[in-house]
Amino acid sequence: MILKSKSLLPVREHASLFLSWMTMLMVFIAVLSLVGSMALTNLISSWNRSISGSLTIQIPTYTQQGEPRGDAVQQDIQKTITLLQQIPGVKNVSLLNDKQMSELMAPWLGVHEKISDLPLPALLDVSLDSTQSFLFSDLKSLLQEQVPAVQVDSHRVWLSHLIETAKAIQNMTSFILFLLILTTSFTVIYTSSSSLALQAPVIKLLHMMGARDSFIAFQYAFFNFLRALSGSLVGFILALPIIWIASTLFNPVQEPLFATAHLTHQQMYVVLCIPFIAALFAFITAFLTVLKTLGRMV
């Protein structure tokens, strides 16, 4: 039944080329936004994992004017630890040593031999009992009152802002994907129905030979499928180098704070399916549009 790649219906070259270009662009954008969105999802969940159950407290080692605070640092550390241990819900408090500090800073500063030479704050890692409710804002005001120099968990606050932003970006990419699907279907519907009008003589002839609507619609949609597939494969291939560049750019900031944004195997399969899904989508939309249009013909 399939006429290989030959088209039964005389094809308007520019209309079908338009479909190819359109799907190329659509798949290109779709792949990029989907990969971006998946990476963000992974990032958000690893951030979430990293901030639940723990928090970090900074004790500055220098004043804001840049002078060493000396013994005041040790006093603040002791006082804070004592305070924290009295708060219900706090499981454990420990001071990060130089090795842990340099690991934490590695993504920004590289591997630094003498981390203690740097004007870095002392960090307290506080693990929380996740079964107990714990009011972060209460803790913050308590510490600010008792040990004013201390800064509570700026990266937690910062991360929660980041997560908000990431979620907003994610919503936006979903919206973009939705728009893409909408635009593509309008394009397919428009190009199919407008070129059908021009192909009325051939359709009439096929009808007179006893062709069913589904036969004609299939021929038409199959041709659309091939056009869309070639376009979307090109779009997919064009998106690959950009993904690669983006992933190498993000790589240095991944460990340990950012955990991982890498796609899982399942996610990669989903991305691989995009060009085929797009082509299939063009096929089904064209098939249904043609079927509906033919149904109105006598």
Next chain:
Amino acid sequence: MRNLLSSVPVVDFHRVHLKYENGPNVLKNIQFSLERGSFHFVTGDSGAGKTSLLSLMYLDQRPTAGRIHLFGRNLSEIKRKQLPNLRRRIGVVFQDFRLISSLNTFDNVALPLRIEGMKENEIKKRVTELLAWVGLEKCIHTFPDSLSGGEKQRIAIARAVINAPDLLLADEPTGNVDDAMANRILHLFLELNKMGTTLVIATHNHALIRQFKKPQLHLSNGVLECLPSPFKAPLEKSSTAPEFVGEYHDFEI
């Protein structure tokens, strides 16, 4: 099934009128019926309504009034879904060929078989055989736009007969070929006719009409007149044509 219906006329027109949207009546009160296996020429001057008469039979036009039965079925009562099966029993050679320009000779001729869903290897066998018969084996991969009028006509004929239809409607099938080819084509039609195909051929070619001695459906001013096959002189015009109901092949020699 066919045996049961063999007494039913293949084509039956009852007081059929046809009028194009804003024109005069092209066909007036047409009434005739064609038995299975009959062979008729449709004659008449240019513009007399030959193509219009055929187009009613291949369901391109609907009558303005009257009723048409094909294979015993009333066309006005038939559902859209049932049309394809009916149409597959009818082969049409259009006066203007109507080949599909994006398909080569092979694919054009194979079209009715593909519409039926026949297997590709069977299609290949049949189409190559028939194309050889009409002398087009060397044009098998050529596209219609680069073929001569006569070659296109033969493709149109091959496409119409490829699935051995029960009813073959040919509109000027020999208008663009030389006499030898015209004869060859008519013999192909005769072969089909012997196998049971009902034939209706619109033509201006008086030599063929004389040679093949078949009855005529003659149109003049949209009115059908029955003419028996030639040499049955004098040709008697049925002046009461509108009322005439007849089995014209009774006039056959």
